[in-house]
Amino acid sequence: MKLPLVLLCLLAAASFGAPLAAAVLGVDARSVDLLDRVADPSLQHPLGTDELGRDVLLRLLEGGRVSLAVGGAAALASAVLGTIIGLAAGYVGGWTDRVLMRLTDGVIALPLLALLIVLAALDLGKLGLPREFIQSEEVSVFRIIALATLVGWTTTARLVRGGTLIARSQDYVRAAQSLGASTVHVLRWHVLPNVVGPLLVATALSVGDIILLESVLSFLGLGIQPPMASWGNMLTNAQELIESAPLLAIYPGVMIFVTVICCNMFADALHKRLDPRQAAGA
């Protein structure tokens, strides 16, 4: 449990502290130096420079900032959306339940990556969003968060619905209802605490998946847009440069791999802590 968490914290601290350190040292992740392209590691550039002479270490840290922010935000958003849908389906029951669960199954049964490519390629201008928002640099970050949320809520919804169905028929929930507690109160204080454990595990597990999704879309040119760095888009050009600068293809991938494996191991450890009985079998 400890090692993955420590690594993740270190990574977060380094990524989010990088702009400060860069400002103090007077270097910039975006500064292009065409005379110093694909340079070997040196004191000035500890991991060398990329095909435009940008510092690889600084870009890796900027990419980490983007990946962690996207992973965290989208995991949180999917958890919230999934919880609301799961609570509604499980507690209200009847037609609401049937419609919501068909929707969930439907989303799970779609060829998601192919459809996400269409969604990622949409022209936001044709959707009528304001121009200054579309042209801002952060728009690709928000787009990825929205896409990941759109496909990420299903697991949580199913989990929460299952937990809610069990809790709904418990005596203490009936007691609260008969005492006149509002639906929101019952859900918040009597139903939700039952599913908090699996919910946390599923959310932690989804962070890694979202980071993988972000990196593959960015790699294909549909995610985070340059000049903003992301581990995925740093690899976009690496395939062409693979003969001359193979290391450029290694670093960002190692970062993705280590981050995602840490997230997954942390989620697994969390699972074992919170639910020792079930985890022993798996």
Place this chain on the structure above:
Amino acid sequence: MIRFVSIRLVEIAVTLALMSFVIYGLIGLMPGDPIDLMRSSDPRASAADVARLKAAYGLNRPLGERYLAWAGAAFAGDLGYSRLFSEPVLSAIRPRLVNSLLLMGAGFTLALLLALLLGIAAARRPNSRLDRIVNLLCFAGVSMPSFWLALLVILLFSVELRWLPASGIATAGRGDLADRLKHLVLPVATLTLINLGPYTRFVRAAMRDALTRDHIRTARAKGASEARVVMHHALRPALIPLVTILALSCGNLVSGALVTETMYSYPGMGKLIFDAVMGNDYNLALATLLLATAVTMGANLAADVAYCCLDPRVSLR
């Protein structure tokens, strides 16, 4: 059973109709439009020409009307022309579908066999050294970005060792069997590795669960050999959940190898979908996406039915 299947078939048909409309609408929202593209490639085209072209292709009509026209033609078997390949959509799809089935079939079979081997071996001795190594490999497998794995494989076997080609399905001017097989090795190996992690995890968990059941103890007490206990008494029930994986992979047959195919410039369905979407090839994108959706949903239905046939305790409502 028949009732269940027919209800599901109706559901699939409704979903497909709905999806076709959604995708149709979404594709219209992608950047660029075919007439603008024609216009930018021909500076002499005037505004009047553009209007005439739009009218000729029906692009000035409202979305609903255009969709109905497309759906009517599609229902009659006419999916239109592909702009990228300058041939009917169906004849652009056919060879690529075959390529994809070959790639996915080989990758899937290999991964499944290896996963059974590793998963069973690990599950037989929980917490042994082998079990822990397999567990670690599973974690690595599910945490590996697929495109990066492909990059590493290319880097090692094509760039450094120069053993195998890294793109296409045949060398230009050749194309005999040996040459084709050579081009298949790296994509198939990559796909196998990508699938290996999740499959092994699944087999290991299912086998571990199966081996703790009471009937296993009974079988051992009766003096059944270890091989018979594992292969007959434990593996058979453990294989049933594997049907789900099998079905989901079948669904992916059509679109799942998108990343691998793109990395190796392998002309399959995944790359076709990607190219069609990126190249504004509306007819092709629509047809391929719908095909992928239909196959995925059909495979899910097949899994439910198979589940019911294999496990008498499961009944379909």
